[in-house]
Amino acid sequence: MTDRIMHFLRNRREDGPCLVVDLDVVRENFGAFAQALPDTRVFYAVKANPAPEVLDLLAKLGSCFDTASVVEIEQVLATGASPDRISFGNTIKKERDIARAFALGIRLFAVDSEAEVEKIARAAPGSKVFCRILCDGDGAEWPLSRKFGCVPEMAAQVLEQAHRLGLVAHGLSFHVGSQQRNPRMWDGALASASAIFRDLAERGLTLQMVNLGGGFPTKYLKDVPAVKAYGQAIFESLRKHFGNRIPETIIEPGRGMVGNAGVIEAEVVLISKKSAADAMRWVYLDIGKFNGLAETMDEMIRYPIRTAFDGDEAEPCVIAGPSCDSVDVLYEKEPYPLPLSLEIGSKVLIEGTGAYTTTYSAVGFNGFPPLKSYVI
DSSP, X not given: XXXXXXXXXXXXXXXXXXXXXXXXXXXXXXHHHHHHSTTEEEEEEGGGOOOHHHHHHHHHHTOEEEESSXXXXXXXXXXXXXXXXXXXXXXXXXXXXXXXXXXXXOOEEEESSHHHHHHHHHHSTTOEEEEEBOOOOTTEEEOOOTTSOBOHHHHHHHHHHHHHTTOEEEEXXXXXXXXXXXXXXXXXXXXXXXXXXXHHXXXXXXXXXXXXXXXXXXXXXXXXXXXHHHHHHHHHHHHHHHTTOOOEEEEOOSHHHHGGGEEEEEEEEEEEOSSTTOOOEEEEESOOGGGTOGGGGGGOSOOOXXXXXXXXXXXXXXXXXXXXXXXXXXXXXXXXXXXXTOOTTOEEEEESOSSSSGGGOOSXXXXXXXXXXXXX
């Protein structure tokens, strides 16, 4: 929460739940990444928050961009950023989308299979590719599945195929899991990457780049290390595994860039119990899983929730959203403490919501409009 956000919320016209993002915080976060890893290029993960104001600011600051679709590529190009500052980082792409990206000037693509390499060779000849490897996401609050990446043993084969088909086998990438609270988790992935570098060098292929991925956290209810600690740990691992031949590196912060820049203001719609004997209150908000809080799935992300009654006696309660869908419950396995004095109609502030909220918000589910967003 910043003074600028508080001022905006005090003076805004009531129009339902909304996200407010403070660009000053985004600017500070970009500076922190640039300082913590001065020899590493920042590729902002556009999917975290593609608000034009956020993209415009980061483009002016010199950021590069990790994109997941042609639409995101076009959104970045609209800022005036040149195509060489954009990677098509999704490993699952239609061939016509690859061709469209190539026509727009994109020359850096992610792969994790020979089939994807073949599509890129046909639709984007001569481009650079980097192969994503599977990575242990232990320690992450939002662990990633096996959907993206191949086992390290396969990466050399994928990149050799790229070389045979006229592409540039440029490097490797990995992701240690979103909201990764352990700065040391990059070490194992970098050990695997260095082994693949050596293996391919022995086969006559010299890789140039390691994409360190995202995973940099924002603060929710638990404290997280400063970006500087991640920079130090990553640099130590690079020296440990690559010696004096440290490759080009890039990072893809999303949550860590914009998460703490945003606050959602919501309203209590109902407070009730399921029986007269039930001690557990249910607190229903006008925002839920389908309106931007999808990351409460399995209660993996626990957002700080502030009220005007903080400091009063509080008891655990179940928090749920407004939709007519039974899965729209935010916190029940581990009930959330809220003040007993909280009332229907009270406003609540949900902090750390600058990332993965507007982009997860459904369009018209149950007739509720998408989450409104204001960037100040």
